[in-house]
Amino acid sequence: MNHTSITLEQKQFAYSQLTEVKTLFANRGWFPGTSGNLSVRVGDYTPQDFTFAVTASGKDKSVNTPEDYLLVDQTGKPVEATHLKPSAETSIHCEIYRLTGCGAIFHVHTVFNSLVSELFWERGSIPVDGVELIKAFNIWDEDAQIDIPIVPNYTNVPTIVPLLEGSIQPRIPGIMLRKHGIYAWGANAFEAKRHLEAFEFLFEYVYRWYLLKK
Numbered sequence: 001m002n003h004t005s006i007t008l009e010q011k012q013f014a015y016s017q018l019t020e021v022k023t024l025f026a027n028r029g030w031f032p033g034t035s036g037n038l039s040v041r042v043g044d045y046t047p048q049d050f051t052f053a054v055t056a057s058g059k060d061k062s063v064n065t066p067e068d069y070l071l072v073d074q075t076g077k078p079v080e081a082t083h084l085k086p087s088a089e090t091s092i093h094c095e096i097y098r099l100t101g102c103g104a105i106f107h108v109h110t111v112f113n114s115l116v117s118e119l120f121w122e123r124g125s126i127p128v129d130g131v132e133l134i135k136a137f138n139i140w141d142e143d144a145q146i147d148i149p150i151v152p153n154y155t156n157v158p159t160i161v162p163l164l165e166g167s168i169q170p171r172i173p174g175i176m177l178r179k180h181g182i183y184a185w186g187a188n189a190f191e192a193k194r195h196l197e198a199f200e201f202l203f204e205y206v207y208r209w210y211l212l213k214k
């Protein structure tokens with residue numbers, strides 16, 4: 001893609017969407033210790049050629065500044081001259097966009113998502129049985145049973161990237177990195193937010209139900 005075809009209005013709209021969710025999630029305590037990253041896709045898409053706005057690496061996501069985001073291409077390289085560094089996990093966003101064609105990806109570290117990823121690590125996925133909020137994923141089966149995949153976490157992020165293709169499930173818009181955090185996505189920011197909120201609700205439910213049953 002000719003990245004100059006992204007207009008200033010498109011870029012500003014993407015940044016304003018990111019600021020809105022960033023502020024909301026920060027108020028929920030979903031970015032402890034500068035963790036987490038967010039992105040929204042901008043402009044035309046093919047799996048080989050796309051652009052997205054992503055959070056800059058290492059920022060305090062509970063404050064809003066003029067230096068919070070940058071535009072990158074499908075390889076994670078900035079498309080404009082900038083001193084900002086894209087999120088250290090940008091290559092995960094690149095791969096999820098390539099595989100799913102989604103429009104927005106939100107990543108948060110929470111205590112509940114980390115706990116359940118460890119609880120069900122050996123199983124390879126987090127099972128959820130018949131909880132109403134599964135419908136947030138557009139799964140309407142009576143008493144639906146879903147499994148949210150878990151992949152191992154590595155400090156070297158490029159080691160994680162090739163594991164995504166074999167782990168992402170077509171009807172589940174998210175993947176857990178073991179003892180790290182959830183990546184949730186959707187066709188746009190509204191849908192990615194709905195999915196992330198549903199995952200976090202279900203993780204807390206699964207954890208508490210596990211303890212209650214004991």
Ligand SMILES: CSC[C@@H](O)[C@@H](O)C(=O)COP(=O)(O)O
Pocket residue numbers: 033034035036037055056057058059086087088089107
């Ligand atoms: C500071 S701990 C979290 C990071 O290691 C990473 O997992 C994370 O989510 C944020 O990294 P970032 O480069 O700011 O996008």
Ligand SMILES: [Zn+2]
Pocket residue numbers: 035036037089107109180181
């Ligand atoms: Zn992370």
